[in-house]
Amino acid sequence: xxRPTGMAxxxxxxxxxxxxxxxxxxxxxDGVMDVFAAAGLKKPEIxxxxxxxxxxxxxxxxxxxxVELLARLxxxxxxxxxxxxxxxxxxxxxxxxxSLRKYQNRAIETAQIIxxxxxxxxxxxxxxxxxxxxxxSSDEAAxxxxxxxxxxxxxxxxxxxxxxxxxxxxxxxKSSIKIDWTVKESVRAEMRxxxxxxxxxxxxxxxxxxxxxxxxxxxxxxLCRDWVAV
Numbered sequence: 001x002x003r004p005t006g007m008a009x010x011x012x013x014x015x016x017x018x019x020x021x022x023x024x025x026x027x028x029x030d031g032v033m034d035v036f037a038a039a040g041l042k043k044p045e046i047x048x049x050x051x052x053x054x055x056x057x058x059x060x061x062x063x064x065x066x067v068e069l070l071a072r073l074x075x076x077x078x079x080x081x082x083x084x085x086x087x088x089x090x091x092x093x094x095x096x097x098x099s100l101r102k103y104q105n106r107a108i109e110t111a112q113i114i115x116x117x118x119x120x121x122x123x124x125x126x127x128x129x130x131x132x133x134x135x136x137s138s139d140e141a142a143x144x145x146x147x148x149x150x151x152x153x154x155x156x157x158x159x160x161x162x163x164x165x166x167x168x169x170x171x172x173x174k175s176s177i178k179i180d181w182t183v184k185e186s187v188r189a190e191m192r193x194x195x196x197x198x199x200x201x202x203x204x205x206x207x208x209x210x211x212x213x214x215x216x217x218x219x220x221x222x223l224c225r226d227w228v229a230v
Contacts, residue, residue, distance in 0.1 A: 054118050063110040070117040071100060077124060084138060086219045087145040088127050095120055134163055139223060143169045146219040147212055153205045154212075165202050172198055173220050191217060 060066040074096055082089035099120065103113040131141020144166035148154050154162070172194055195213045204212065 054121060058114060058118060063114065067103065067110060067113055067117070070114065070121070071096065074117060074121060074124070081124075081128070082222075084222060085142040085145060086222055087142075087215065088124075092120065092124055092127075134159070136163060136166060137170075139170050140166045142219055142223070143216060146215045147204075148208060148215070151208065154208055156205075157203060161202055165198065165204065168198055168202075169195065169216060173216075177220070177224055188217065191220070 057066050057070055074092075078089050078092045078096065081092075096117075099108075099113060099116045102108045103110075108116070131138060131144065134141070134144065136144055140163075144162060146169075147162055147165060149162055157165075173191070176191065176194060192213055195216050196209055199209050199212060200206075
């Protein structure tokens with residue numbers, strides 16, 4: 001199964017390694033909790049993305065520690081999301097790595113990186129809620145994102161059509177998925193044909209179809225084990 005990747009084709013494992021290099025003293029999950037207690041902050045039992053939590057982090061006197069905590073916890077959220085939404089995890093992995101690289105290279109100050117990470121956290125929260133706001137299931141939302149909906153040519157189809165394509169993709173793939181489809185090229189080829197046929201049906205831009213089909217296939221690979229088990 002193809003693993004979700006970040007910048008320049010990096011895997012989630014690569015991203016973990018990059019974070020250990022980019023953040024001076026990356027801490028383990030248990031360490032994060034210990035540091036919170038030492039810093040006098042409430043443990044993040046609620047979402048990392050809550051306004052109170054982000055406000056507490058921003059006001060920490062130990063600014064370098066605030067960067068470490070935000071980077072680690074954001075990465076954990078992205079890693080968790082990588083199990084179900086390829087595009088979101090890939091996009092935010094790239095954003096996080098880019099911000100941390102600028103910080104490491106002293107292109108931005110500590111206060112600026114904290115602002116960037118907080119803004120990223122809020123954007124990540126909004127992205128996670130988007131599917132619900134659109135009335136889509138989590139699976140449908142993942143395929144909605146896989147359609148490159150931020151591309152201007154694709155966006156021209158309209159939200160209603162894009163939602164319909166995402167919903168039809170879930171139905172089409174679920175109905176034709178097989179236990180060994182990820183390793184049998186003949187079955188994968190059939191899947192690609194089905195996806196392209198559906199995209200053409202709804203007028204998806206022809207020059208965008210190949211990339212969208214590849215992304216949809218990769219997204220399906222993330223979810224196929226659960227679907228086969230149903």
